[in-house]
Amino acid sequence: MLYRYVGPESVRLRALTEPAGTPIRTAADVADFARRERTFASDGASFIVDEAGTLHLAPRRSEHVGCASGRDVLAAGELSMALVRGRWTVTECSNQSTGYCPEPSCFEALAAALDALAIARPAAWTQALVIRRCDSCAQIQVIKEEVFECAVCGHPLAARR
Ligand SMILES: [Zn+2]
Structure with a gap:
């Protein structure tokens, strides 16, 4: 992809x-x-x-x-x-x-x-x-233990790209 x-x-x-x-x-x-x-x-x-x-x-x-x-x-x-x-x-x-x-x-x-x-x-x-950029606050984060939620603002992060 x-x-x-x-x-x-x-x-x-x-x-x-x-x-x-x-x-x-x-x-x-x-x-x-x-x-x-x-x-x-x-x-x-x-x-x-x-x-x-x-x-x-x-x-x-x-x-x-x-x-x-x-x-x-x-x-x-x-x-x-x-x-x-x-x-x-x-x-x-x-x-x-x-x-x-x-x-x-x-x-x-x-x-x-x-x-x-x-x-x-x-x-x-x-x-x-597994890295995601939060759509809401733009923070980049490394996903740990499959928790797909922004650690900064709580916005859900996509489980799949
Ligand atoms: Zn966020």
């Missing part, structure tokens, strides 16, 4: 003035990205998977909507990679994106993108989150 950006408009507008994410079309593109982004090996990166199934990376803590050039995404989150026997390998990944609040099931899109690049990965998110 495609996820639309649901975060604040001010954040979207600011993010769109920053460079878009780097499309990863071959495993060698990861090495280039790692050379350019000195914090990648220590901090990991923000990622999105675009509508065509292509992975894009951006420095950690970049806005996903900027990484995606404002477009809808198949998946979004954070990932860490390490060199394992000379090959960049995904060691940690999560669907943590307050801009898109993608469901944990978007792992499928990330897995397909990585498999197409022959990049080794975990079998599932190392951290899976």
